[in-house]
Amino acid sequence: MVRMLPQPSVFQFTKLLTVLVKMKQYAVALSLFDKMRQLGAPVDEFAMSIAINCYCLLNRVDFGFAILGTFFKRGCEPDVTTFTTLIKGLFLVGEIAEAEKLFKKLLSEKLCEPDEIMYLIVLNGLSKAGHILAARDLLGHFENLSCKPDVRAYNAVIDGLCKHNMSDDALHLLSRMIEKGILPNVVTYSSIIQGLCNVGRWKDVKDLLKEMLDYKVSPNVRTYSILVNAFCKEGMVEEAENVLEIMVQRNVCPDIITYSALIDGYCLRGQMGKAKRVLECAYNAVIDGLCKHNMSDDALHLLSRMIEKGILPNVVTYSSIIQGLCNVGRWKDVKDLLKEMLDYKVSPNVRTYSILVNAFCKEGMVEEAENVLEIMVQRNVCPDIITYSALIDGYCLRGQMGKAKRVLYSLADRGLTPNIVSYNSLINGYCKQGMLDKVWHLFLEVSCKGLQHNTVSYNTMIHGLFCKGRFADGWKLFNDMQARSVMPDSQTYNILLDGLCRTQQIAQALSFLCMMEDTGVKPNIIAYAIVIDGLCKGGKLEIARDLFNQLPSKGLQPDTQTYTSLLVHFVEKDLRGCKSLASEMEKSVVHLIM
Incomplete structure (x- = not known):
């Protein structure tokens, strides 16, 4: 790219640098930046800011300041983002005094107006470095500015206060932020709970947990782990066990920190059997x-390490690994592991067998799945709804709708109730075969059975209707989906975008793309590829190229389909853009890094 004649614009260079940084290829980005300068290519303030950021992320803030010197030599004025990057870099390498000095200089000499991000970086840096009083004073100053601190700023100072046994100050700051209308989150509460646990203030911990629930803030795995660890250190292992039970009830999975704390608790009590379990x-x-x-x-x-240490794996251990191996099609390893299970006298359970049935069905190996089902029956392991749903899906993928339907309607005789997953597989199978009358009947049957359609159900139906050209019916179903408070996902929006483009409603597709971001569903590369293809087919090649050029700034890497779509239409129109696009495709970021 750097050898192209004429040389690419500064916009193209900075676009490429941005993509490299998003991919965390900082050294590659800096190498490209140096080549740009050596060849006399245009370098603007944005490109220099990217280079400073890369040096700081590589812990070479000194080189970052060297680039800053280039700013001033060229008569450019660094902005707040550039200075924020340098301050963050100084904190990263432990130059706390220098970071403070630079920040104060910016304020006193009015070199730039600090924004919320700069204040947050400084608050975080000071708190983590133990300069908690300075951080607290700065937060007070921040509160009086036009740009106000958010929950992250308060969290940084509260966490620092708690780590320095200043829990009363942290509680006071918590009250202050609530008074200002800034609601605390789980990070806020977890930090204060940690501080209170450290000094054994159990009543305050209990009150704070109640306050969390009053504010609809759910404890997460970190919150629970703090409690388990604190109880165990005080020898209150029964209370720690109660916390673990609450975690399970609330579907919060304990992590290695939770388990380690509990093991320590049992060891302190000499309960080695429980510690081993x-x-x-x-x-x-x-x-x-x-x-x-x-x-x-x-x-x-x-x-292997687990076995070497004398800790025998159980059916949960083997089932997890079998699932992982099945996901990547390592069938020989699966077979070896099943043999090892039997050698250790560990019997597969319904979850193990269901994993195998599901994996075989997804690979189209339905006969093997049927064999697994027979083995289950022989070994008196009763298949559950997950097993049968996987088998139904396998038959549907093979187009064996009769078999799939028979399994679904035999579930009641087996004492099982079909779930939405079972029906979704059948709905998908009928849609793929274009049997919309049957699929519509099945879709209505789900509601009669007292089941709720989910996002997958609606996605499958809308896609099936669009494939048959029934776009109006598809949009009606989307409206019904929203009316029933079923949240659309990125796949839903991609299906709808495809429908709009296929009916030449390109303007609506572009509006829909913007609306996606407003609803919190970030468009993925598939969404953009659909719209770019629609624009090309509608003869709007310049708009398509502009949208294509925006992809790196959105953190998206164009795929082969997107490049191909543009190339084909440029060739048809005999436009000059074809050559540069082909060159760009050949020298895309992926190839550059490889």
Whole structure:
């Protein structure tokens, strides 16, 4: 790109730098920035600010200040963002005094007007460095400005106060923020609860937990872990166990910190048997987390370590790893693990078998899924609704609607009640076959059964109607979805955008794209690809190119489909943009980094 003639504009350079920073490729961004300067390419204030940010993120704030010197040499004025970046960089490398000095200089010499972000950075930096009184005074000053502190600013100071055993000051600040109409969040309360627990003020902890619930603020895993840890350190293990029970009741999963605190509590009491059982749970929690993040090899390594330490895995351990391996199609490893389970006398349970049935069905291996079901029956493990829903989905994916329907309507005879997942699979199957009369009958049947349609149900139906050209019916269903308070997701909006573009309602599609952001659903690359393709097909190539150019600033990387759509239409119109677009595609960010 840097060797292109004529040279790309400063906008194109900064766009590429922005994408690299979003991908955390700071060194690559700086290398490109240096090449730009060496070749005499245009570099503006924005590009220099990006370079300063990269140096600060690499803990080389000194080089960041060197770039600042370039600002002044060129007669440019750094803005609040540039100075905020440098202050943050100084805090990151522990130069607290220098950060304070720079901030005070900005105020005294009026070099720039600090905004909410700068104040937040300084408050965070001072609090974490232990300069809590300075942070508290600064917050008081901040409250009197036109730009007011938000909950994050108060949280930074409250956390610092609590860490310095100044819980009364933290409680006073909590009251002050509420008086100013700033509602505390779970971070606020967790910090103060930690501070109160540290000094054994249990009544105040109890009052604060009640206040949380009054303000509809739900404790999270950190809040509960603080309580478990505090109770265990005081030898109040029964109270810690009660907290764990409440977590389970409220569907808050304990993490490794929670389990570690409980293990310490049991060990302090000499209850080694209980400590060992909790340790098993802790291993299972970590293994499950690894598998859910596609880190199956790490999970297998941890399983080996667990066995080496004399902690035998149970059915929960194996089921989690089998799920992770199935997700990436490692069937041989699944087979080996099932054999290992039996060697250790660990019997698969209904969850283990359901994982296998679901994985086989998703891969189109329905016969293997049926074999698993037979083994379950032979071993007196009763399939549950999850098992049968997976099988129904497998039949639907194969187009075997008769078999899928028979399984659905046989559930009552097996003592099971179909759920919305079971019906959604059948609805999807009929939609794919274009059998809209049957699918509509099934859609209405769900309501008669007392079940509530979810987002997946509506997405499937709307897409099915659009595929048959019944756009008006699809939009009616979307209105019904909203009337019933079923929240649309990004897939819903992508289906609707596709419908608008297919009916040449391009202006409405662009408006809809803006409306998505207003409703809190950020459009993804698929949404933009749909609209760009619609614009191209409607002959609006310049608007399509403009929208395409905005993608990096939105943190989105154009995919092959988006490039191809533009290229095809530029070729058809014989526009000059075709050559530059092809070159851009060839030298896209992904290829640059590779």
